[in-house]
Amino acid sequence: MARSPILRNTEISLYTQVEGLIKNWISDGTLQFGSRIPSVRVMSKKLNVSISTVNQAYALLEAHGHIEAKPQSGYFVKKTSQVSTPAFKSKALSQPRFVKDSSRNLDIVSACSNEKLIPLGGAVIHTSLLPMASLQKSLLKVIRQNPEKAMRYSPLGGIPELQKEIAKRTFDAGFVTKTDNVIVTNGCTEALNLALKSCTSPGDIVAVESPTFHGILRLIEDQGLKLLELPARSDQGIDLEAFAEKAAKFKIKAALVTPNFLNPIGSLMSDENKERFVQLCYKHGITIIEDDIYGELYFTPTRPLTLKSFDKQDKNYLCSSFSKTLSAGYRIGWVIPPETEKEKLLLYKSTNTSSTNAALQMAIADHLANHSYERHLRKLRQTIEKNFSLITETIFKHFPQGIKITHPKGGCLIWIEFSQDTNTLDLFEKALKKNISVVPGCAFSTTGKYMNCLRINAGVLWSAEVEKALIEIGTLAKTC
Ligand SMILES: Cc1ncc(COP(=O)(O)O)c(C=O)c1O
Structure with a gap:
């Protein structure tokens, strides 16, 4: 019998592994759209797992809209999970240049945080999907237990208990860091x-x-840096060939990239490409600033590795925050710099915001140590993945024919490409009048490209109102 791909000596449950395996078979075409999948009994034999494990995996796949049961016939790959369109490939290739106009996005940014609008715009996780009550409990507890500490400036690098919890989590992301090398910041932005x-x-x-x-x-504009926009694909992230070519031609100082679930196209770089990218950057003396804010929102069987996990020479920076997993409003993020740069970074922190809110750091540290963050994350990932299916299904039913749409393996964002003549800035404005926020593609580049693209947030609490809003966007898109 062929060796089962299911691992025994891991913390990932067997049914999660089976579920992940089948999802991969669906996305790589091994299991064809509309085709019957092996019966529970056959699959259990094939993978050398129990019937109840396969039953659990099939139940999850069904709940998330990947497969459907047909009476007396068995399970079939559902059409919506297979309405795959070709990968989105950007062509944006610019010369390095100063950015002058990214502030024009202010209307769009304001719409993203306008709570009166139906939130299909901002990359925002609905508060009902977050552990609001237990975070509140943690906050009240730490203020009661240690009121003076909550009142004082936090140490520059952050509250040690929080630094420790963040450092522990880097293990899953593929690397180890010293606790005091974690610098707590005001969100991933800082x-x-x-x-x-x-x-x-x-x-x-x-x-x-x-x-x-x-x-x-906007950050690159603010710091008077020259921007070089390189092409990326929704199925693999940054185009390594284009990157290598530009790295040989220009003196690139830093690469600020999001290898895990790029905002807005949701791409995930393979481990092989991550390693190649780190090596290319070493070769050309380029420092990597890695934005891993979506790293924990994966639908793959295991957490994707970070570029930092391939950074054996400790030259690169990793940035993230709890904005997509616990609270955006608490503004708690972190940067893990190369150890040699830590002092410099602390100095910048001292003039940038001096310190990060102590009480909120203490609350998050308490939450991570004493509440079931892992269970919350599992539930959150499942909800967002389900939302992806519901949103995709609605889009395919109600949006103009011929659109292309991404199918990310994590994050909370869907990218839609309309026909070339569609103007999504117009669509954004028309949607605002209907109290719906969306983000037009032009916000994600300074080149004027992506005018026919749109980003949709899947971190919503799915409801009849959200579905109606999405259908409205589809109707409006036909007029733009
Ligand atoms: C890729 C990416 N980086 C950074 C941020 C900003 O994160 P924060 O709210 O923690 O500052 C966002 C927010 O949407 C984001 O999508």
Whole structure:
């Protein structure tokens, strides 16, 4: 019998592994759209696991919309999970240049945080999907137990208990760091800001994926850096060939990239490409600033590794935050710099925001240590993955024919490509009038490209109202 791909000596449950394996077979085409999948009995034999394990995996796959049971016939791959369109490939290739106009995105950014709008725009996780009550309990507890500590400035690098909890989590991301090498920041935004400041000087070239998060474009503009937008694909992230070519041609100082579930196209770089990318950067003396804010929102069987896990020479920065997993409003993030750069970074932190809110750091540290963060994350991932299926299904039913849509393996964002003549800035404005927020593609580049693309947030609490809003966007898109 062929060796089963299911691992025994791991913390990942057997049914999660079976579920992940089948999802991979669906996405790589091994299991064809509409085809019957092996019966529970056959699958249990094939994978050398129990019937109840396969039953659990099939139940999850069904709940998440990947497969469907047909009476007396068995399980079939559901059409919606297979409505796959070709990968999105950007062509944005620019020369390095100063950015002058990224502030034009302010209307779009404001719409993303306007709570009166139906939130299909901002990359925001609905509060009902977050552990609000237990975080509140933690906050009240730490303030009661240690009121003076909560009142004082936090140490520059952060509250040690929180640094320790963050350092522990890096193990899953594929590397180990010393507790005091974690610098707690005001969100991932400050982490990226400090990292950029620490490894570049005004006028230096910074390479990014295109499209990329509009906040990154603004940071590069703010620091007087030259931006180099490089093409990326929704099925593999940054184009390594294009990167190697530009690295040989220009003196790129830093690469600010999101290898795990790039905002907005959701791409995930393979481990092989991550390693190649780190080696290429070593070769050309380029410092990597890695944005891993979506790293824990994966639907793959295991957490994707970080670029930092391949950084054996400790040259690169890793930035992240709890904004997508616990609370965006608490503003707690972190940067893990190369050890040699730590002092410099702390100095920048002292002039940037001096310190991060002590009480909120203490609350998150308590939550991580004493509440079931892992269980919360598992539930959150399942909900978002289910939302992806529901949103995809609705889009395919109600949006104009011929669109392309991404199928990310994590994160919370879906990217839609309409026909070339669609104007999604127009769509954004029309949607605002209907109290719905979406983000037009042009926000993710300074080149004027992606005008026919749209980003949709899947971190929603799915409801009839959200579905109606999505259908409305589809109707409006036909007029833009
Ligand atoms: C890729 C990426 N990086 C950074 C941020 C900013 O994170 P924070 O709210 O923690 O500052 C976001 C927010 O959406 C993001 O998508």
